[in-house]
Amino acid sequence: MAQLTYRDAVAAGVAQEMERDPNVVILGEDIAAAGGVFKTTVGLLERFGPDRVWDTPISEQAILGAAMGAAMTGLRPVAEIMFSDFLAVCWDIVANQIAKTRYMSDGQVTIPLVVKTGNGGGLRFGAQHSQAVENWAMAIPGLKVVAPSTPADVKGMMAAAIRDPDPVIFFEAKGLYPTTGEVPDGEHVVPLGAANVVRDGKDCTVLALGAMVPRALDAAERLAREGIDAQIVDVRSLVPLDARTILSAASASGRVFTVEENPRLCGWGAEIASLIGEECFYDLDAPVVRITTPHVPLPSADVLEDAARPSVERIASTIAREMAR
Amino acid sequence: MSATVAPAPPALDVETREALYRSMILLRVFEKRAHDLFLQNLVKGTSHLGLGQEAIAAGFAHAMRPDDWTFATYRGHNHTLARGADPGAVMAELLGRANGVLHGKGGSMHVGDASKGAMGSYAIIGAHLPVAAGAAWSAKLRGTEQVAVCFFGDGTTNIGAFHEALNLASVWKLPAVFVCENNLYMEYTPIASVTAVPNPAADRAAAYGLESWIVDGNDVEACYGAALAAYERARAGRGPALIEAKTYRHGGHSRADPAAYRPKGELEAWLARDPIETYRARLREHGVAQEAIDAFDAAALALVDRATEEAKNGPLPAPESVTTNVWADGGSAWRN
Numbered sequence: 303m304a305q306l307t308y309r310d311a312v313a314a315g316v317a318q319e320m321e322r323d324p325n326v327v328i329l330g331e332d333i334a335a336a337g338g339v340f341k342t343t344v345g346l347l348e349r350f351g352p353d354r355v356w357d358t359p360i361s362e363q364a365i366l367g368a369a370m371g372a373a374m375t376g377l378r379p380v381a382e383i384m385f386s387d388f389l390a391v392c393w394d395i396v397a398n399q400i401a402k403t404r405y406m407s408d409g410q411v412t413i414p415l416v417v418k419t420g421n422g423g424g425l426r427f428g429a430q431h432s433q434a435v436e437n438w439a440m441a442i443p444g445l446k447v448v449a450p451s452t453p454a455d456v457k458g459m460m461a462a463a464i465r466d467p468d469p470v471i472f473f474e475a476k477g478l479y480p481t482t483g484e485v486p487d488g489e490h491v492v493p494l495g496a497a498n499v500v501r502d503g504k505d506c507t508v509l510a511l512g513a514m515v516p517r518a519l520d521a522a523e524r525l526a527r528e529g530i531d532a533q534i535v536d537v538r539s540l541v542p543l544d545a546r547t548i549l550s551a552a553s554a555s556g557r558v559f560t561v562e563e564n565p566r567l568c569g570w571g572a573e574i575a576s577l578i579g580e581e582c583f584y585d586l587d588a589p590v591v592r593i594t595t596p597h598v599p600l601p602s603a604d605v606l607e608d609a610a611r612p613s614v615e616r617i618a619s620t621i622a623r624e625m626a627r
Numbered sequence: 628m629s630a631t632v633a634p635a636p637p638a639l640d641v642e643t644r645e646a647l648y649r650s651m652i653l654l655r656v657f658e659k660r661a662h663d664l665f666l667q668n669l670v671k672g673t674s675h676l677g678l679g680q681e682a683i684a685a686g687f688a689h690a691m692r693p694d695d696w697t698f699a700t701y702r703g704h705n706h707t708l709a710r711g712a713d714p715g716a717v718m719a720e721l722l723g724r725a726n727g728v729l730h731g732k733g734g735s736m737h738v739g740d741a742s743k744g745a746m747g748s749y750a751i752i753g754a755h756l757p758v759a760a761g762a763a764w765s766a767k768l769r770g771t772e773q774v775a776v777c778f779f780g781d782g783t784t785n786i787g788a789f790h791e792a793l794n795l796a797s798v799w800k801l802p803a804v805f806v807c808e809n810n811l812y813m814e815y816t817p818i819a820s821v822t823a824v825p826n827p828a829a830d831r832a833a834a835y836g837l838e839s840w841i842v843d844g845n846d847v848e849a850c851y852g853a854a855l856a857a858y859e860r861a862r863a864g865r866g867p868a869l870i871e872a873k874t875y876r877h878g879g880h881s882r883a884d885p886a887a888y889r890p891k892g893e894l895e896a897w898l899a900r901d902p903i904e905t906y907r908a909r910l911r912e913h914g915v916a917q918e919a920i921d922a923f924d925a926a927a928l929a930l931v932d933r934a935t936e937e938a939k940n941g942p943l944p945a946p947e948s949v950t951t952n953v954w955a956d957g958g959s960a961w962r963n
Contacts, residue, residue: 363792364795370758
């Protein structure tokens with residue numbers, strides 16, 4: 303086991319697959335010579351050379367269009383969109399082209415590509431560089447959507463995403479880039495579509511994603527001191543969704559909370575709450591409670607951003623209050 | 628700004644000339660039939676016909692290698708057929724049948740046949756230019772000397788993806804050929820009234836470090852010649868080309884448009900330059916007998932008649948197919 307940062311795990315996952323498959327290439331703004339503005343592609347240019355690691359102009363439509371055209375014709379591109387907010391400037395390519403072309407052609411073409419993107423807040427960058435937009439991607443049929451929370455999962459799920467024959471939107475939690483964790487040595491692959499129970503607990507189930515997972519774990523420690531034994535599930539993969547693990551956890555504990563960084567309306571937790579309501583309503587002891595960023599653009603000032611995103615304090619106090627009802 | 632005429636074709640043999648004609652006449656008969664079938668309400672939704680623009684599709688396709696790629700717009704019947712897609716399968720797609728080339732999933736605006744290199748029709752203006760650049764990038768990286776050829780209308784030159792794709796293709800010296808079919812109208816509006824330069828594509832070529840090529844889009848041999856020159860350059864690693872083909876849309880933008888906005892006499896003037904009529908005359912000048920031309924016409928008609936029957940008699944898609952082929956595993960499951 304090696305200790306890696308979340309950001310180094312991104313490069314490690316890409317490198318593992320570039321080593322394994324000569325058709326894997328990577329492109330994006332500042333990703334080659336500079337190693338990425340978030341340093342998630344450091345060393346790739348030196349190791350794999352300029353034929354496989356490409357700096358692009360500031361042209362998000364061209365980046366993702368090029369990735370799509372390359373994927374349709376035999377390559378397995380990894381395209382970086384520096385901030386997930388920028389998906390808005392190339393959303394046609396994502397939502398209309400990459401997501402739909404396989405279906406519209408009834409399988410004539412496949413589009414095996416990965417869009418990796420820095421997602422979410424915590425860096426005080428304001429409303430256009432801090433959004434958590436995993437729910438945008440989840441709403442489009444034809445996209446797989448994952449958001450790992452640990453360096454091990456970053457490496458392993460990046461590998462699985464690159465090997466996957468379908469387009470995968472890979473959300474990297476910007477706020478977690480400097481965090482460290484153990485990553486298994488040797489080839490490491492974590493299948494998509496598998497939630498991970500990261501803390502056992504019998505009193506309630508807390509479903510969290512990306513940067514909210516470590517906060518939920520910290521909240522669980524506080525709750526434990528108050529006598530509440532919370533189970534934490536790292537959802538990890540929104541599409542495909544590990545409904546089986548989530549529903550069985552919900553049925554077992556009877557109390558479910560979601561912790562979502564995306565703004566409230568149509569957040570990923572809404573779909574899961576709906577699923578739980580439809581499929582295990584009678585196992586519940588109380589309604590599902592969603593802990594989200596309020597339905598506002600994310601503000602810049604540190605105290606405001608901290609007030610907006612679900613904090614350890616808000617997660618713990620909300621759960622404690624609801625459990626006391 | 629000085630646009631230049633694209634390179635002229637080499638001396639063509641009679642077989643090539645006949646092949647160019649046969650391709651054009653098939654597209655013409657097919658599109659007229661598609662129009663008839665709309666009027667009979669057998670084609671649902673909308674459709675954008677390429678009547679009048681056949682020389683571009685035929686000329687550029689005939690110069691391709693079988694493994695080159697075509698990326699087309701929603702006005703893509705011509706380009707798909709010109710690559711050799713089965714007319715019956717394309718017609719069946721327009722009629723929403725299970726034997727359609729996309730099994731009813733795509734429809735008129737998305738026809739394609741990847742097995743023939745026709746990589747689909749894209750119905751959002753500009754979107755397929757970067758995608759074609761990506762295919763060209765793949766050819767370059769894999770050293771296959773394939774060319775990606777992207778067709779689009781004059782209106783596309785005013786959307787951002789045009790700029791992004793041209794710049795990227797030029798900077799990366801990609802084997803991509805961008806063909807602007809300037810038919811004078813962006814949908815219902817004269818292109819000249821919404822564009823800063825007189826030649827929407829050619830006048831912008833310099834911005835991407837490219838030569839400015841204009842070709843008579845109603846002259847199939849001129850299109851063929853421009854294509855040969857552009858593909859040769861691309862295969863040799865000399866980068867992309869941007870070619871503006873001047874042409875005219877005989878009909879409206881789409882099924883819903885009677886094109887009443889066109890000035891009086893404009894259509895008639897362009898009909899006098901119809902790519903097929905004028906090429907018939909040229910074939911005769913080159914010694915092709917009228918009987919031979921008539922036989923090509925009859926063969927195209929027979930092919931389209933058969934395609935029409937195949938389409939009309941085709942089975943309807945099974946409702947269960949709604950949920951197939953979202954994913955590469957053939958299904959659409961989003962959960963376990």
